[in-house]
Amino acid sequence: MTTSQKELEFQQVLLRVQESLTADEVQDLVFLCSDLIAAKDLSTVSAGTQLFVLLENQDLLSSEDPWLLLELLRIMKRNSLIRNLHFDAFTQTDFSTLPQRVSRYRQLLYEVSESICDQDLKNIKFLLIKTLPRKKLEKEVTLLQLFLEMEKEDLLGEDNLDVLQDIIAKIHPGLEKRIIQYKAESSGGMLIAQETGINSSVSYTPAPPSPLTSVDTMEDRVDRLSLRASENSGDQSQTENPETPQYEMQGDSRGVCLIINNRDFSDCTLGNREGTDIDKASLEAVFQWLGFEVVVEENCDRMRMLQVLKDLASRDHTPADCVVCCVLSHGRVDGIAGVDGQTVTVRELTETLSPVCCPSLFQKPKLFFIQACRGTREQRAVFGQSFPEDEDTPVSDAAVPRDSIPEAADYLLATATVPYHVSFREKGKGSWFIQSLCHNLKLLVPRGTDLLSILTQVNGDVSRKTDKSGLRKQMPQPEFTLTKRVVFPPPTTPPP
Known part of the structure; x- marks a missing residue:
């Protein structure tokens, strides 16, 4: 076929396209090309052929380079029209190799x-x-x-x-x-850390994140957010606070509560976690009572822990109010241990549910409860206000580690202990932290108390616990980037 014949055939293709387009579709084409041609030139376009002439004059469309037309028709989902054109250049094309001239925007x-x-x-x-x-x-x-x-x-x-x-x-x-x-x-799913200028895998969020709040400032924050429920009244109007709104909890589904229960560590050097099944049963009962779909995963190695979080992220959470993830395992300073002894960092867990990976959880609370050690130090009991020079104060040990929850909105990370320290679990009763959490959820949710206030009560309860010697202590630590209060609707049935 000569060049003239090919050009004639292409002009015939353009004419057939024009004849197949409605007036609205012509305007759709004009809009899609508005980054390619000056607005004043496009303002007079009322037919497809006028647009095609403009594109040809700009060397954006020709018999030798017809791909913009194909791209436009494919964006508009006019695949049947493409097939009916019988243009050799179209029928013999690998679409995946086509240049992209229409912006993603x-x-x-x-x-x-x-x-x-x-x-x-x-x-x-x-x-x-x-x-x-x-x-x-x-x-x-x-x-x-x-x-x-x-x-x-x-x-x-x-x-x-x-x-x-x-x-x-x-x-x-x-x-x-x-x-x-x-x-x-x-944004490539990446933002630049403001203070260091180092790339950090922080999920995109359209509003500036709230600063992470650690245990030494939690009391002040809760004082501002806490729901002042009357001790003598069950009036649910007490949950209204115009200054600090709460997340909506009126969906058809409260959401999924994933429980990862790691008990058997016989394949590595860590000991088995006796008593963890008591924690698992308590969490399962409480979150079912709160209206969650509870999913339990037993004895997960590192890869399995990450996979079950990815499976959770792949769900459509549109009808859900929030999501909960409870992890019961051994832990280290740098993260949570799988049953293979390999570590998963907290950031790896939490970022799995970021808006990038799970858009249906955008602006919905993502609540993580971690029962695991965060080091090998034991917290000492402190009597009165005297601290010897060679002894760390509780405040200095409560510093938030850099590898923590991502600086994105709507996260809560409640850990059993502050960094570098152990947490305690009793074989016949379960762990101090999880048992206090479940107890206070059952006690305070029916009163309309918000979750941060409940966790402050957990902090107080666990901080008063000690072993028989009276010297071993534990201090839980909530961190959060919540933008509203989390208030679970009181269940209509009695607590389990």
């Missing part, structure tokens, strides 16, 4: 527009009524045209999606996940 906005119904569009226009001129919000204005107006007003851009995300979250919460995913992919 444009594709995202197009995808959003395709998922929005007429009523959703009306609601979006209503939300923008104070922001954009009324003329730009007229009935015939499409969502893609609205996006272009938002871009002109600097309300929307490739790195400026916050306004759009806020609007979509109110109109179509399920679609918000796609925007979150785009943001995470655009």
Whole structure:
């Protein structure tokens, strides 16, 4: 085939495409090409052939380089049209090798527009009524045209999606996940640590994270967040606090509670964990009572612990209120031991449920309860306020380690002990921390008490425990980046 014949065939293909397009689809093409051609040139386009001429004049489309047309049609899901064109260059193409000229940002906005119904569009226009001129919000204005107006007003851009995300979250919460995913992919799932300038695997979150709070400041934070429930009244109106909102807990499903129970360490040098099954049974009963779907995994090595977290992240948590992960195992300063003796860092566990890996948990609380040692030191009982010079004070031992929960919103990490120290477990009664946690959940959830207040009570209970000698102590440590209070709805049945 001569060059002239090939060019003629391609022009015929373009004409057939024009004949197959509706007026709305032409405007869709215009929007997708708005990063490739000047806005003033696109403003007069009313037919596909006009757009194709503009693209050819810019050397973006030709018989030798027809791939932009194919890319546009595939984005618009006009696959049957592609097949019916019978253009040799199309039928003999490996689509995965095609160049990408339409930005991922444009594709995202197009995808959003395709998922929005007429009523959703009306609601979006209503939300923008104070922001954009009324003329730009007229009935015939499409969502893609609205996006272009938002871009002109600097309300929307490739790195400026916050306004759009806020609007979509109110109109179509399920679609918000796609925007979150785009943001995470655009940032590579990485942010730069503010103080060190070192890359840190911190999951994207659209709002600045709350600072991690350790045990020495927990009391002050809880004083601000704590629910002042009346001791003499069961009135649930006490849970209302306009200054500090609480996470929604009204879904069809409270969520999944994953319990990893590591007992048998016979394949490594660590001892078996007698009494851990008592903890497992207590947690299972309490979280079932709270409305969770409880999943128990026994005797996991390092790879299995990571895999069960990945399996949890792969679930669709859209109908759930939150997610809980309880890990019962041996531990070290650098993390939690699997039954093979290999360590999983806390960060590896928590980041599995980040918005990057699990968009359906975005802005939902991710609650981790870890029963494990964090070192080999034993905390000494301290009498009065006197501390010898050669003895560390409790405050200095409570410093938060760098390898902790990711600096992303909506996490809670409650560990049995502060860093570098052991935690205690009784063979016939279970561990101090888990038993106190379960006891206080059963006692205080029916009173409408928020979770941070409950954990403060756990801190107090465990800190008063000691062994028979009166010298061995334990101090749990909650850390959190929660942005609201966690208040579990009181179950209608008595506690287990």
